[in-house]
Amino acid sequence: MPNFFKLSFLIIALTINSCAITGSTSKAEKRRAVLVIKNDALTQLYRIKPDVKQQITSASGYAVFSNVNLMLLLASIGGGHGVVTNNQTGQQTYMKMGELGVGMGAGAKDFRAIFIFHNSTSLQRFIDHGWIAGISSDAAAKASDKGAAIAGSLAADNVTIYQVTESGLSMQISLTGTKYWKNDELN
Numbered sequence: 001m002p003n004f005f006k007l008s009f010l011i012i013a014l015t016i017n018s019c020a021i022t023g024s025t026s027k028a029e030k031r032r033a034v035l036v037i038k039n040d041a042l043t044q045l046y047r048i049k050p051d052v053k054q055q056i057t058s059a060s061g062y063a064v065f066s067n068v069n070l071m072l073l074l075a076s077i078g079g080g081h082g083v084v085t086n087n088q089t090g091q092q093t094y095m096k097m098g099e100l101g102v103g104m105g106a107g108a109k110d111f112r113a114i115f116i117f118h119n120s121t122s123l124q125r126f127i128d129h130g131w132i133a134g135i136s137s138d139a140a141a142k143a144s145d146k147g148a149a150i151a152g153s154l155a156a157d158n159v160t161i162y163q164v165t166e167s168g169l170s171m172q173i174s175l176t177g178t179k180y181w182k183n184d185e186l187n
Contacts, residue, residue: 030186034094035083041064041066041112042114044164052116052162060119061087061123062084063115063126064082064114065112065113066081066082066110066111067080067097067099067112068108070108071105073106074102074104075100076101076102076103076176078097078098079099080097082097082113093127095127095130095182096181097178099179100177101175103175109165110165112163112164114163116161116162121158130179130180
């Protein structure tokens with residue numbers, strides 16, 4: 001039973017953390033919060049995989065999303081926010097995301113997804129349509145700098161996706177569908 005309470009506490013903490021942006025009052029503060037998450041995620045990714053910095057610099061664009069995911073038994077849900085940067089124009093498009101999945105596992109985690117768009121077509125298609133479907137599996141047991149998380153990268157349709165786990169406890173494999181859409185409030 002103590003593990004149930006630990007997991008419940010972790011779920012609540014992750015939910016509060018993901019809501020930090022919605023708690024901001026002004027549009028500028030909300031944008032700034034998204035950009036802080038973006039910069040922190042990129043710093044973490046560059047520390048783990050330094051070669052990614054060159055991939056991002058030479059790409060048409062990239063996106064960074066903060067995602068909180070909850071998996072209980074056969075279903076998973078997730079949500080978050082992020083920003084897409086067009087390297088050619090410098091334009092930033094703020095977006096939201098929602099995720100549903102079916103599979104096996106349990107846990108909750110707070111992670112960052114970094115997308116690298118290798119051509120302008122894949123970048124624009126993501127901004128305009130924002131659907132991603134796939135199979136995901138991971139194992140994570142992490143709090144602050146303690147613990148470890150296993151997640152790889154995925155490359156498809158001229159897009160490479162990396163995942164960096166912030167915190168959480170999960171063991172899951174699932175078939176997921178994720179929808180990304182423009183955040184009308186921040187654009």
